Amino acid sequence: THPPEKRTMPSIHQMWLETQQLLVTPGFLYGTGIVMAVFFGYMALLGIGSTVTEKAYGLPPTLFGPLFSINALAFVVGAAAATRLASRHGASIVIRVGAGIALTAGLYLLGLSMITPGLTLLWSGIMIFQLAFGTLLALAIARGLEPAGKIAGTASSVMGFAQTLLSASGAFVAATLFDGSHRSLCWVMGFSAVTIFLLWWKGK
Numbered sequence: 001t002h003p004p005e006k007r008t009m010p011s012i013h014q015m016w017l018e019t020q021q022l023l024v025t026p027g028f029l030y031g032t033g034i035v036m037a038v039f040f041g042y043m044a045l046l047g048i049g050s051t052v053t054e055k056a057y058g059l060p061p062t063l064f065g066p067l068f069s070i071n072a073l074a075f076v077v078g079a080a081a082a083t084r085l086a087s088r089h090g091a092s093i094v095i096r097v098g099a100g101i102a103l104t105a106g107l108y109l110l111g112l113s114m115i116t117p118g119l120t121l122l123w124s125g126i127m128i129f130q131l132a133f134g135t136l137l138a139l140a141i142a143r144g145l146e147p148a149g150k151i152a153g154t155a156s157s158v159m160g161f162a163q164t165l166l167s168a169s170g171a172f173v174a175a176t177l178f179d180g181s182h183r184s185l186c187w188v189m190g191f192s193a194v195t196i197f198l199l200w201w202k203g204k
Contacts (some may be wrong), residue, residue: 031145031159036163044170106193
């Protein structure tokens with residue numbers, strides 16, 4: 001029998017060199033950028049969504065869970081459709097579709113920030129965002145890690161760090177801008193969604 005393979009832990013210096021390599025790899029930056037933008041908007045919803053529905057629409061906090069589950073359904077539909085379509089038409093086509101959905105959500109939400117919509121109208125925009133989220137997430141992660149090759153472990157760590165950082169930032173910005181209405185939620189989610197489209201456009 002062959003002796004077990006010995007694996008050494010990468011040094012901090014090695015990880016730094018690999019990170020520098022990733023930061024000049026277009027494919028990694030493309031996928032990571034989309035993931036960051038998606039979570040920036042999504043965490044705004046998690047951060048102040050229940051507060052918006054309570055303060056602006058008088059919805060009891062106990063009903064936010066069922067309302068949020070509708071968003072989860074939109075995410076699942078997007079993810080399932082993306083998996084099926086990617087196997088037939090390729091990931092690039094599906095990412096293009098997801099970017100188009102994101103642009104629709106972004107413009108819609110930014111438009112809603114300028115009026116006083118009912119809860120149904122607001123939530124329809126959020127559902128479109130969630131549909132884009134589900135469509136893009138797995139494919140963007142795969143696209144970002146694909147060019148990493150042998151340093152995929154470092155790439156995954158860097159992507160996870162960036163995702164966490166932007167997630168916290170999205171919630172913080174939305175909470176800072178919150179004025180008792182729906183506007184800050186629409187601003188952050190809308191900006192995030194339009195950014196997704198611009199990242200796709202730049203990297204296509």
